[in-house]
Amino acid sequence: MHALSLPLASMFGGVDPWIFSFSFITVVVTVWMGFRSAKTSKTASDFFVAGRSVSVGWNASAISGEYLSAASFMGVAGMVMSSGYDALWYPVCYACGYLFLLLFIAGPLRRFGAYTIPDFAEGRFDSPLFRKIAVCFVLFIGFFYTMPQMKGAGTTLAYIFPGMPYWGGVVLVGAVITLNVALGGMKGITLVQAVQYWIKMFAICVPIFVVMSVYGFYGKHLAANDGRDPAALVAGVTAGDEVQRQPLTAKAPADTAWISPFGPLTTKAAKAAGLSDEAAKPYSLLYTYSLIIALVCGTAGLPHILVRFYTNPDGVAAKKTTMWVMILIGVFYVFPPVFGVIGRNLMPELYAATGAKGTDKVVLELPRMVGGLWGSILSGITCAGAFAAFMSTFSGLLVSMTGALAHDVYGRILRPKSTPAERMFMFKVSAVIIGAVAIALGSQVEQLQINFMVGQAFAIAAASYFPLLFMSVWWRGMTMQGAATGMLGGGLAALACTTIINLSDLKVVNLAEFWKANPLLRILCEQPAIWTVPLAIGLMIVVSKLTAVRVPADIRMKMLVLHAPEKLGLKQEYIQEHQTGMGH
Amino acid sequence: MPTPTPHDRVHSEEFLHTLMRRQLKLSIACAAAFLVVLLGLPLANYFAPGLMATRVFGFTLTWLILGVLFFPAVWAISWIFIKRSIWLEEDEVRQVKEGRTE
Numbered sequence: 001m002h003a004l005s006l007p008l009a010s011m012f013g014g015v016d017p018w019i020f021s022f023s024f025i026t027v028v029v030t031v032w033m034g035f036r037s038a039k040t041s042k043t044a045s046d047f048f049v050a051g052r053s054v055s056v057g058w059n060a061s062a063i064s065g066e067y068l069s070a071a072s073f074m075g076v077a078g079m080v081m082s083s084g085y086d087a088l089w090y091p092v093c094y095a096c097g098y099l100f101l102l103l104f105i106a107g108p109l110r111r112f113g114a115y116t117i118p119d120f121a122e123g124r125f126d127s128p129l130f131r132k133i134a135v136c137f138v139l140f141i142g143f144f145y146t147m148p149q150m151k152g153a154g155t156t157l158a159y160i161f162p163g164m165p166y167w168g169g170v171v172l173v174g175a176v177i178t179l180n181v182a183l184g185g186m187k188g189i190t191l192v193q194a195v196q197y198w199i200k201m202f203a204i205c206v207p208i209f210v211v212m213s214v215y216g217f218y219g220k221h222l223a224a225n226d227g228r229d230p231a232a233l234v235a236g237v238t239a240g241d242e243v244q245r246q247p248l249t250a251k252a253p254a255d256t257a258w259i260s261p262f263g264p265l266t267t268k269a270a271k272a273a274g275l276s277d278e279a280a281k282p283y284s285l286l287y288t289y290s291l292i293i294a295l296v297c298g299t300a301g302l303p304h305i306l307v308r309f310y311t312n313p314d315g316v317a318a319k320k321t322t323m324w325v326m327i328l329i330g331v332f333y334v335f336p337p338v339f340g341v342i343g344r345n346l347m348p349e350l351y352a353a354t355g356a357k358g359t360d361k362v363v364l365e366l367p368r369m370v371g372g373l374w375g376s377i378l379s380g381i382t383c384a385g386a387f388a389a390f391m392s393t394f395s396g397l398l399v400s401m402t403g404a405l406a407h408d409v410y411g412r413i414l415r416p417k418s419t420p421a422e423r424m425f426m427f428k429v430s431a432v433i434i435g436a437v438a439i440a441l442g443s444q445v446e447q448l449q450i451n452f453m454v455g456q457a458f459a460i461a462a463a464s465y466f467p468l469l470f471m472s473v474w475w476r477g478m479t480m481q482g483a484a485t486g487m488l489g490g491g492l493a494a495l496a497c498t499t500i501i502n503l504s505d506l507k508v509v510n511l512a513e514f515w516k517a518n519p520l521l522r523i524l525c526e527q528p529a530i531w532t533v534p535l536a537i538g539l540m541i542v543v544s545k546l547t548a549v550r551v552p553a554d555i556r557m558k559m560l561v562l563h564a565p566e567k568l569g570l571k572q573e574y575i576q577e578h579q580t581g582m583g584h
Numbered sequence: 585m586p587t588p589t590p591h592d593r594v595h596s597e598e599f600l601h602t603l604m605r606r607q608l609k610l611s612i613a614c615a616a617a618f619l620v621v622l623l624g625l626p627l628a629n630y631f632a633p634g635l636m637a638t639r640v641f642g643f644t645l646t647w648l649i650l651g652v653l654f655f656p657a658v659w660a661i662s663w664i665f666i667k668r669s670i671w672l673e674e675d676e677v678r679q680v681k682e683g684r685t686e
Contacts, residue, residue, distance in 0.1 A: 088650045096658045099618055103611040103665060219642030261629035261636060261646050281630065288626045296622070316670060323662045330655035337651055474608060556600060563603050565673035568594060568680060 014162040018373070022380030023160055026199065026387045027176060033192045034180040054190055054311040060324035062190045063308050065197030067094075067325070068332060069145075069393035070152025073200060073386055075451030076333070078360035079265070080340025081350070082449075084225075084258035086265035087340070089291055090451055091333035095326060097299025100466075102322040105300055108473045108562040110309050110318035116400070117303050117465065118408045124472050125480035126552050131408055133484055137464045137491055138303045138404040142397050142434075143441055144457035144498070145304070148450040149397070150174065150442020151360075152390040155450075158357075159364050160383060167443040174442065177391055178435030181398045182428040189395045190311065196388040197328065203385025204335045207367040207378040211342060214370055216243045221341050225255045245345045252351040258344070262288070269522035272515060286530065287523050291455065294529035298458030301465030304393075304400035314566045339363050360450050398434055405430035447506060455527075456498040463532035464491030471540050473562055476555050482544030490536025497528040594680055606672055614665045621657060625650060 054062070072094065079087035114120040118134035121127075150170045157169025181189065212218065224243040248254075253264045262284035264271075269287075270280035299305070312318040343350065343362035346369055350359050364386060367378035406427040411418060418426075445453065464487045471478050471486070504511040515522040524531060544551075552558065629636050629646055636646040643651070 085644070085647055085650075088647065092650055092654055095655060096618070096622070099658055099662055100615065102662055103615050107669070221642075222644075222647065223639065223642035259637075259644060259647075261626075261633065285626055285630050289623070292622060292626075316673070319666050319669065323659070323666055326662055327659055330659065334652065334655070474604070556595070556597070559604065560595070560600055563600070563607060564594070565677050567673075567677045 015160065016376050016379070018376040019160055019380040019383050022377075022384040023156075023387050026384040027391070030192055030196070030388075030391055031176060031180055033195065034183060034189065054313075056312070056317050056320045056324060058190065058194050059308065059312055059317075059321045060328060061194035061197045063193075063305060063321065063325045064328040064332070065193035065195070065200070065388075065392045066308065066396035067305060067329060067393070068197065068200050068389060069454065070149050070386065070390040071451045071454035072333070072336065073204065073389035074152055074155070074360050074363050075148065075449065075454065076336035077339035077343065077363045078358070079449065079451045080337045081343045081359045081362050082253070083265035084253065084263045084344075085261055086263040086288075087451070088337060089288060090295065090455070091336060093292055093295030094299065095329045095333050097296040098322055098326045098329070100296055101300040101305075102319060102326075105306075105469050105473060106309055106318045106322045107315040109306065109469065110312050111315045111562055111564075111566065114310065116310075116403050116407055117306055117469075118404060121468070121472075121483075122412075124552075124558060125478075125483060127480040128413070130480050130484055131412060133487060134468075135404045135408045135413075137460075137487065138408075139401055140491070140495055141303060141457050141461050141465070142401040142404075143438065144460060145302075145454065146394060146397050146438040147441050147445045147448075148453035148457075149390040149394045150438060151445050151448065151450050151453070152386060153394075154442070154446060155361055156364065156383060156386045156390070159361055166446045170442045171439055173387075173390065173394070174435055174439035177394045177398060178431055181395050181402065181435075182431035189392075189399060193392045193396065196392040199388040200385045201328075201332055203381045203388070204332065204339075204363075207382050208335055208338050208342075210370060210374070210378055211367060212338070215342065215346060218338050218341065221338075221345050224345055225259050225341075243345055246348050248344075248348045249352045252344070252348055266291075269515065269519040269526070272512075272522075273517070273519040275519065283519060283523055286520075287527055290523070290527035290530035293533055294455060294459040294462045294527060297462035297466040297529065297533055298460075301461035301469060302458070303404075303461075303465065304396045306465070306469075307400050307403065308396075316566070336363070339366055342366060354447065394438070398431060398438070401434045402427060402431045405434060444506075448502065453502075456502070459498060459527065459529050459532070460491060460494045462529045463494040463536050467533060467536040467540060471537065475544075476559050477544055477548065477551060478540060479544045479547045479550045481547040481550060482540045482542075485543040486536040486538075486540030489539045490532045493535060494528045494532045497525040497532075501526050599680075603676060607669065610665065610668050610672065614661050618658065618661055621654070 072091070076087070076091050076094075079090060109120065112120055112123065114123055117138065118131045121134040122131040150173075153173035154166040154169040157172065158164055158166055161168075180192075215221075220243050224245050252258075257263050257267075262281055266284035266287040267277075267280045270283040275283075309318050309321070312321055339362055340359075343359070343366050347362060347366060350357075350362055350365065363382050364379060367382055368375045370378055406423060406429075410426045410430070411423050415422070467490060468483055468487050472483060500509075500511070503509050504515070625646065636644065638645045640648050
């Protein structure tokens with residue numbers, strides 16, 4: 001609490017008025033839009049699925065706005081800066097993971113017509129028990145995903161208010177969003193998130209074009225990283241139109257490692273074990289494949305993204321929305337690596353710091369290079385974008401977790417006979433509970449990299465929800481027992497691995513010597529998807545075969561609802577019977 | 585023996601089987617095209633590091649493919665998938681309706 005006793009002057013002393021006002025406007029607009037639409041959110045359907053009437057364009061913008069988190073806006077640039085080529089797998093798989101979602105899951109999932117993924121889980125297998133298991137995973141994945149958002153909030157506010165402690169930013173932003181979600185629910189945040197996508201797009205591309213026009217374009221900056229002695233370049237011996245580079249600090253990876261396809265990120269474990277470059281390569285390949293599986297399958301299993309597909313009017317709209325999401329997100333992801341590359345050449349001093357002051361803030365810091373008033377304005381724009389990034393993702397996560405707690409735990413498990421008014425009240429109470437837990441967790445993770453934490457949430461989703469959805473949509477022989485065993489087996493294995501890695505990175509337990517002796521184990525633990533996803537699917541198949549008599553009796557009708565076109569009139573809203581009791 | 589009504593046809597085992605098989609075949613074909621590129625690139629980096637390090641417009645070849653060219657390729661795959669998938673759905677609806685007028 002000592003920070004509170006700091007004089008206010010030191011907190012606000014170094015504040016740049018432009019950066020402050022841009023960020024402040026973003027926050028105020030977000031809250032205002034949330035409040036405004038809160039007035040029109042009346043029914044349960046409004047709160048959970050925005051009345052199922054969101055059009056393709058709005059929904060694609062909203063999904064993109066929700067998906068482009070602090071990890072995309074700040075983390076990708078920071079990671080490209082620290083690991084080079086290796087880190088490109090993150091933006092590419094973040095964007096392209098939607099293809100799996102489109103090909104196998106989006107259409108059928110929407111046709112089933114539930115409110116939440118636990119709804120789908122219970123409906124598909126006629127099992128209230130399975131709902132409970134599904135709810136647990138919504139919360140696991142959600143909390144793992146909120147931690148990096150909170151880190152983004154802490155980092156940005158510490159940048160804007162130089163005297164503010166990291167946790168102060170986490171508490172402030174967490175409280176504002178929690179209030180917003182508690183008031184507006186899903187309908188409230190759809191509009192907010194759609195607008196936030198366009199804020200982020202503007203905030204990432206305008207400043208970088210200005211920076212590039214002053215300091216040289218992308219290709220030139222990349223060409224500068226070719227292993228020559230940077231000291232020679234700074235000394236002014238640069239030939240003609242080459243980029244003026246700053247000397248790299250001691251902590252920065254050398255050019256050869258940074259530009260290598262298997263660079264600092266994937267060789268970390270093998271390097272710690274003292275293996276040579278050649279001996280480390282097979283490990284790097286394994287790491288890369290595991291990362292790809294985690295991100296591609298994980299995108300198709302993120303509850304806060306999947307829940308947005310229920311806001312589409314029908315299955316065809318769900319598919320079209322997915323394609324537009326890929327285009328909107330893909331265009332966005334061209335820009336963060338540019339920040340990383342230019343940041344490496346022009347601001348290598350960021351390598352020296354860790355936590356909130358390290359490479360994760362390159363997006364905020366770089367536009368200031370332009371200098372003077374314009375530098376402040378451009379930096380203000382990227383700060384506003386960063387606010388939009390963690391606010392929209394955190395709102396989305398909060399809605400999906402609150403939905404799980406209010407709709408699934410309270411409304412379906414604890415008090416199935418509660419009145420609509422009681423459930424609406426519980427939505428608000430749940431939002432506050434979840435928000436408080438998220439703030440508490442977020443204040444503990446200053447030392448972890450934003451992007452790495454998001455990767456972990458993807459790994460858990462890839463091993464739990466993706467196998468569940470993929471198998472229950474396409475294989476009619478699946479039983480509840482099979483689904484539950486597979487999801488628990490794969491999901492908990494991934495959860496255990498990521499927890500061990502985090503505890504060891506935060507130095508709570510000291511495993512450095514163990515990892516050094518076993519680089520392969522470290523990789524399988526840090527990127528568990530390569531074995532947990534097959535494990536989950538394998539368990540599902542074996543256990544379902546063993547319990548084949550328990551396949552739901554009306555399975556043919558269920559499969560027909562999932563796969564037949566809506567025009568055949570088979571669409572049955574699974575949730576309809578309950579909706580009458582929810583105050584329509 | 586009476587001809588089956590459209591209702592029966594929709595609810596027949598055979599209809600569901602064809603429905604799922606056609607859509608799944610399309611999805612798997614599109615996924616395969618995507619996976620060849622996605623999983624092939626690390627292999628190319630592994631076995632032909634020299635070629636992938638060739639500079640094109642300042643980018644290494646591998647950086648150019650992954651950072652820039654990969655996105656339009658995926659958009660193309662998804663566009664083809666959606667067109668085909670909607671066509672398949674319309675074809676299924678047509679089949680059922682024709683069954684009714686017979």
